[in-house]
Amino acid sequence: MxxxxxxxxxxxxxxxxxxxxxxxxxxxxxxxxxxxxxxxxxxxxxxxxxxxxxxxxxxxxxxxxxxxxxxxxxxxxxxxxxxxxxxxxxxxxxxxxxxxxxxxxxxxxxxxxxxxxxxxxxxxxxxxxxxxxxxxxxxxxxxxxxxxxxxxKGTFWVEITAEGVAGHSAHVHNGVNAIDRLRGALDAAQSIERIPFESPREVTEAIENAKHVSEAISGDGESRTLQTITFNVGVIQGGVSPNLIPSKASAKCDLRLPVGVSIADVEAHLREQLDPMEGISWTPLQRYEPxxxxxxxxxxxxxxxxxxxxxxxxxxxxxxxxxxxxxxxxxxxxxxxxxxxxxxxxxxxxxxxxxxxxxxxxxxxxxxxxxxxxxxxx
Structure with missing residues (x-):
């Protein structure tokens, strides 16, 4: 043959x-x-x-x-x-x-x-x-x-930036901590992990049927990761000293999107959650559909x-x-x-x-x- x-x-x-x-x-x-x-x-x-x-x-x-x-x-x-x-x-x-x-x-x-x-x-x-x-x-x-x-999976990288008001940490009533604002923004952005979506049956069945082989090679939990939105904060910057109120802070995050979630879904979620927040702005860095x-x-x-x-x-x-x-x-x-x-x-x-x-x-x-x-x- x-x-x-x-x-x-x-x-x-x-x-x-x-x-x-x-x-x-x-x-x-x-x-x-x-x-x-x-x-x-x-x-x-x-x-x-x-x-x-x-x-x-x-x-x-x-x-x-x-x-x-x-x-x-x-x-x-x-x-x-x-x-x-x-x-x-x-x-x-x-x-x-x-x-x-x-x-x-x-x-x-x-x-x-x-x-x-x-x-x-x-x-x-x-x-x-x-x-x-x-x-x-x-x-x-x-x-x-x-x-x-x-x-x-698809990929969406985003930078989230928080603006505050600088001051001395002994006088917190006179400043606005940008890192505190950033923490709230990150929690709001990460809530995307809980939005409902539906993947094609052909995809979900293949993932489940491959689980016993694929996870033995790539690690326990791979099949769940393939079927969920994941959110990872990879870089955080902000502040110069413990006794100063930071006026600016930022984070760069990596979102991975399973089949059934689109870039438009992610952007809509970020607009809904982050745009109303005072002092918060966000910028997409990289994005690919699943x-x-x-x-x-x-x-x-x-x-x-x-x-x-x-x-x-x-x-x-x-x-x-x-x-x-x-x-x-x-x-x-x-x-x-x-x-x-x-x-x-x-x-x-x-x-x-x-x-x-x-x-x-x-x-x-x-x-x-x-x-x-x-x-x-x-």
Missing amino acids: AEAYLTQQLSLQSAALVEATQRLVQTPSPNPPGDTAAVARVAKELLSGIKNVEISEYETGPGIVNLVARVTSGTLGKRLVFNGHLDTYPVSGVLAENCDLWSGELVITLAGDEESGGVLGSGWLLNNVDIVRGDAVVNADVGSPRVVRFGE TWTSPSERIVQSALKASKEVVGPTGLDSVVNMRVGGSDTRIFRLAGIPSVVIGCTPFGMGAEDEYVLVKELEQVAKIQALTAYDFLRK
């Missing part, structure tokens, strides 16, 4: 996959400042080894380099897009060597601006490069080879099938689920393109010595190849 052949070929290329990943990880590309020129050169060299590949490079800002690579089967068919950061490397060389097994084309987009919201990365590519608009997208952001993520692809879509089922074939039964089955974190797939979903995320489990994510398992790196490469084959097969 073609699936077994492709898996075997990927197993033979395991050492090359690990070496390619090491080269990419060893090349600095932190954001900020967001300079991806060096890692783009490495990625371009790696992509150049794919048979009959066409590579384009786009610098959309100082040092923000994006790469787009295309491999065509030579026959008409669908277009599948592999989307990732410039520190990932989707494996398509195996499929490029066996164009007779599939039709259509594969496109690889390596964005240089994911951590800053994707405006100059995947968003720019989707709006300016025709071949980036495919029939489906596979993204290799972190997760688990056993969980196919078909959607993600997005999801139906679990019944072909790309989701192809990825699920591939995950089951590669990972196999080990006490936990492969499942489909939503995602608590964000990725560039939201950009494609908002453009009407079905998209999934399936990647390695992150260990120590965001901390020193963050790592993934070589075994899972190999599994994800196989899952991506088999997903592409199943989606594009003749």
Whole structure:
């Protein structure tokens, strides 16, 4: 069978996959400042080894380099897009060597601006490069080879500012404490966690059906987090001394929105709760709607099938689920393109010595190849 052949070929290329990943990880590309020129050169060299590949490079800002690579089967068919950061490397060389097994084309987009919201990365590519608009997208952001993520929560960042009247703390009757006002405003804003909403049944059923597998990987309570509005105060500033009444205070907050809650809902709540409060103002900093692809879509089922074939039964089955974190797939979903995320489990994510398992790196490469084959097969 073609699936077994492709898996075997990927197993033979395991050492090359690990070496390619090491080269990419060893090349600095932190954001900020967001300079991806060096890692783009490495990625371009790696992509150049794919048979009959066409590579384009786009610098959309100082040092923000994006790469787009295309491999065509030579026959008409669908277009599948592999989307990732410039520190990932989707494996398509195996499929490029066996164009007779599939039709259509594969496109690889390596964005240089994911951590800053994707405006100059995947968003720019989707709006300016025709071949980036495919029939489906596979993204290799972190997760688990056993969980196919078909959607993600929305994001709303807001800065809330409180104005008061300065004075000495011994004479509180002559001042107005801005931090006290801010505390009240934060409580009012956080009450959004209790507003009623309804998610599509297809989404809630998928979350519940995935709970026993997904929470074993991502932690107890994930399914509840996926189905609730969360409010986190990440930054607070105000005051200079304990014996002075602060005249100004501010906080930056992160709200995550499940499917069924819109940006308009959040803004309406903040206007209702905060606008009448004296000395309080608020400003949105970043906002993205929740997005999801139906679990019944072909790309989701192809990825699920591939995950089951590669990972196999080990006490936990492969499942489909939503995602608590964000990725560039939201950009494609908002453009009407079905998209999934399936990647390695992150260990120590965001901390020193963050790592993934070589075994899972190999599994994800196989899952991506088999997903592409199943989606594009003749």
